[in-house]
Amino acid sequence: MQNIEKNLNRIREQIVQAATTCGRDPDSILLLAVSKKKPASDIRQAWQLGQKHFGENYLQEALEKMQALGDLDICWHFIGAIQSNKTHSIAESFDWAHCIDRVKVARRLSQQRPAGMDPLNVCIQVNIDHEDSKAGIDLEAVPALAAAIQELPGIRLRGLMTIPAPRETFAEQRVAFAQLAAALADLQRQGIDCDTLSMGMTQDMEAAIAEGSTLVRIGTAIFGERT
Numbered sequence: 001m002q003n004i005e006k007n008l009n010r011i012r013e014q015i016v017q018a019a020t021t022c023g024r025d026p027d028s029i030l031l032l033a034v035s036k037k038k039p040a041s042d043i044r045q046a047w048q049l050g051q052k053h054f055g056e057n058y059l060q061e062a063l064e065k066m067q068a069l070g071d072l073d074i075c076w077h078f079i080g081a082i083q084s085n086k087t088h089s090i091a092e093s094f095d096w097a098h099c100i101d102r103v104k105v106a107r108r109l110s111q112q113r114p115a116g117m118d119p120l121n122v123c124i125q126v127n128i129d130h131e132d133s134k135a136g137i138d139l140e141a142v143p144a145l146a147a148a149i150q151e152l153p154g155i156r157l158r159g160l161m162t163i164p165a166p167r168e169t170f171a172e173q174r175v176a177f178a179q180l181a182a183a184l185a186d187l188q189r190q191g192i193d194c195d196t197l198s199m200g201m202t203q204d205m206e207a208a209i210a211e212g213s214t215l216v217r218i219g220t221a222i223f224g225e226r227t
């Protein structure tokens with residue numbers, strides 16, 4: 001049995017610690033609770049403890065949980081890879097999508113975002129270590145995709161997201177995150193209005209915060225191991 005309350009308190013403390021260690025304001029880091037493969041009851045419990053942002057990877061599973069939790073004011077983030085045939089539901093049901101890696105998907109999300117809803121917040125996923133197993137684009141391709149997204153009224157570019165390959169040391173973990181932070185700074189210098197670095201998971205959260213993460217995506221440390 002996971003003690004979600006204890007876990008959530010511990011993670012919040014670790015965020016405060018990591019932020020203060022590097023002279024950052026802890027409130028500048030949003031905690032996204034990653035609830036994939038966990039029941040709606042776990043989400044409800046975390047929500048009752050003040051957690052409002054939840055991340056899901058699998059569309060069907062997410063939609064079922066949204067149904068069960070329709071009475072709660074949750075901000076839903078889609079953090080899985082996006083297939084073109086799934087954009088419609090994502091555009092209708094989510095507040096954020098973190099894994100945009102091609103114009104086609106961005107266009108569809110924009111077109112399919114219902115009128116009357118705020119634009120869907122999106123991040124461009126960068127495949128920082130060029131891994132075949134991961135989605136995302138190369139850093140060099142970021143400016144062009146960012147420029148294309150800016151033309152789309154139904155979505156709003158918030159920043160960049162990455163999942164680096166596992167590394168042994170804190171110093172090594174920081175290198176990949178520093179590259180993403182530099183890419184965001186480049187976009188900002190070009191006058192592109194964006195503010196989000198979606199980086200850091202249970203294993204590398206502190207290193208991500210040290211490099212400027214504004215949104216950490218934490219699953220295991222809150223809800224326990226996934227089976």
Ligand SMILES: *Cc1c(COP(=O)(O)O)cnc(C)c1O
Nearest residue numbers: 034079201202203217218219220
């Ligand atoms: C599963 C997942 C997470 C959470 O990972 P943990 O190691 O359990 O904290 C974060 N981001 C993405 C994109 C994920 O798929």
